[in-house]
Amino acid sequence: MSKKQIKVGILGLGTVGSGTARILQENGDSIKLKVGSDIKIAKVLVRDLSRPRAVEIPLEALTDKVEDILENPEIDIVVEVMGGIEPARTYILKAMANGKSIVTANKELMAKHGKEILEAAEKNHVAIQFEASVGGGIPIIRPMKRCLAANDIEEIMGIINGTTNYILTKMTDEGSDFQEVLAEAQKAGYAEADPTADVGGYDAAYKIAILSSIGFSSRVSFDDVYFEGIDKVTAEDIEYAKDLGYTIKLLAIAKESPEGIEIRVHPTMIPSKHPLAAVKDVFNAIFVKGDAVGEVMFYGRGAGQMPTGSAIVADVIDIARDLTHDIQSRLNCTCFTDKKVKKIVDIESSYYVRLDCSNQPGVLSQIAGVFGENNVGLCSVIQKGSKVGKEVAEIVWVTYQVKEKDLQQALKELTSLSIVQQISSVIRVEGGVH
């Protein structure tokens, strides 16, 4: 045994930083037994030294100078919980150059600069862990890297953004509109003042890039992910979904096929009996399908001070165990292969299409004809009634599994038809049409 105490520096004392500190303090005794040595919070970087804190950190451990952590020879592990690309990226690279191992919750950084960060860890012979970057406290990254290592992963599908799931749950349960529920979620603290990262699908895109990289052993970065947010989902779509036996969720989907891998985030209709349809509010759930294990699911709180802190401290414990026994980490980057990422036009899916058209004889067959000419097979059609004094009919179409490019071509042709007023919604359908 080479070390009796492992010293940790924390960059940031916001929600997640405070949770991390609290857990290290409150569960310190049992953590010490698990690690075999003491884990001490040596320094915490804060912006304002004089601000009152929700968590008790000795005054001498607080600093507003990042060098006190990055260049402190006593510190073994740096926990980065600032978020965003800069200065987090620079700090992490400096810390690694100085021989420190890293624990980060930074999904944006890992999704955009994962290659650089992991290569720097390799080069500097330090460990980097990022369990907290996906699914909050839900164990998912380590289970995929280790517990499912025997499998070739075929598919990952999950709800990995709590804010949008909260909003969609409310919209579904209460029949309310997006804007209305968003305002409510902001008030309740479930959505940020600027909600773009969540409702625009960015956050889920970062996370699925990370999971896909691990699952397919091939680097997937943020630019490889096709993503849409939930801001265009309407109360009408949710109502139609219910009629059709579906629930709308913001799903992150990653699949591998001989033609390449596809990675996408978008509002998705799934059968209401699908286990993911029952995942409500801010909860997250991730299905992983392996060729040996079949489908396994991981479920829990995908965010929050203590759950995210739980994942960060688990990473700290893991690294601290290695340091205690003077072992060098050997499970940083697992992207051993280089797989082609499909373009969104090359994927296949079922689609729900809602459109307004003239309420006159022959319209239905004309539209169906355009779908047919473009190889878009139709599974079901709903025409409930008419709008605007019977001049406009709203029709909902659900297609079989078709090529995205064929669907897009059909939509393009439909838009140019004089009988079609507007295409109101296009939502992909997963889990089988019926």
Next chain:
Amino acid sequence: MSKKQIKVGILGLGTVGSGTARILQENGDSIKLKVGSDIKIAKVLVRDLSRPRAVEIPLEALTDKVEDILENPEIDIVVEVMGGIEPARTYILKAMANGKSIVTANKELMAKHGKEILEAAEKNHVAIQFEASVGGGIPIIRPMKRCLAANDIEEIMGIINGTTNYILTKMTDEGSDFQEVLAEAQKAGYAEADPTADVGGYDAAYKIAILSSIGFSSRVSFDDVYFEGIDKVTAEDIEYAKDLGYTIKLLAIAKESPEGIEIRVHPTMIPSKHPLAAVKDVFNAIFVKGDAVGEVMFYGRGAGQMPTGSAIVADVIDIARDLTHDIQSRLNCTCFTDKKVKKIVDIESSYYVRLDCSNQPGVLSQIAGVFGENNVGLCSVIQKGSKVGKEVAEIVWVTYQVKEKDLQQALKELTSLSIVQQISSVIRVEGGVH
């Protein structure tokens, strides 16, 4: 790097052994990338060398002499998939004494002799992993040891036996009787010819002993587990459960409180809206509640050739990674503390009690009186009608959270009343009464 090839010996080539071999062969290329060295099946112990095999093993790798594995200096890792206590225990101890690391799926052995096995691993400086012993392919042991290490675990609750869950699902969906569904399950291959280990609750008891030991960092062995099987659950109970808004599942429950830990397996009524109520057929699901992470759930196929093989090969990969880098395992036994296990009479629970009594005035109040005198608070009562020409009334009682010993005392006193003909069923209720 010290090794280019890791050699594995497998004890047993039944269902799980064959799955293990298949995965090591079929996914060998990607496993090699993950481990950093080749994993080779060096020897497989079989009973009959001439029997045809479902998996292709070179004839020279087969042996019917266990020494070819246990005393083979080339073999690094021994996979034990024979099951049962002996000779598995002796073989594992011998293999460890000869410096071999162990992967086992043997829940009975780990639940009954875990201490001995883990101490032997420690003494011989070898690794032992047993992910496959609980939940088949579902990652649960490593996630609990590592990913949830920051938490003090407060509760574990799950469906961890596929056979009984299949039977209870059929009984619930079809209204059939236990014996009828058991026969059907045996025909379908979901239940053994001798179903005792599953339907009697033994299998789940082994597994919860293992999970509790890890969760509470304190050795819980099979003898510490209170368990009941599902053989006394009747179609009537399931019908009443539905009326009351519950579903009956065989749950394994482990809780920690200041008075000690309680570990039990029994048929349990849970609210039909509880996520565990939706876990059907042979699927398993395990809730773990930590003080930081809150509740997380792990879900998947709890048995089967390939899922169980997936867990075993993950363990092999984990150990092989360490061996490749000449690192000694340091995460064998995690029972750092010694916690008191409560007796079943000292637990608290809600209860469903179904009894037959004389159909005459004053009976209800007399029975309620006995409950009351014993501090058993009543939440609901159902009397649907009468049996045997109106002479006998069947009454169902649901209690609030009460002490088991008080409930038992009340039942004892009720049995001695002349107006009570029989106590037909007593089933614990979890997840809140309503």
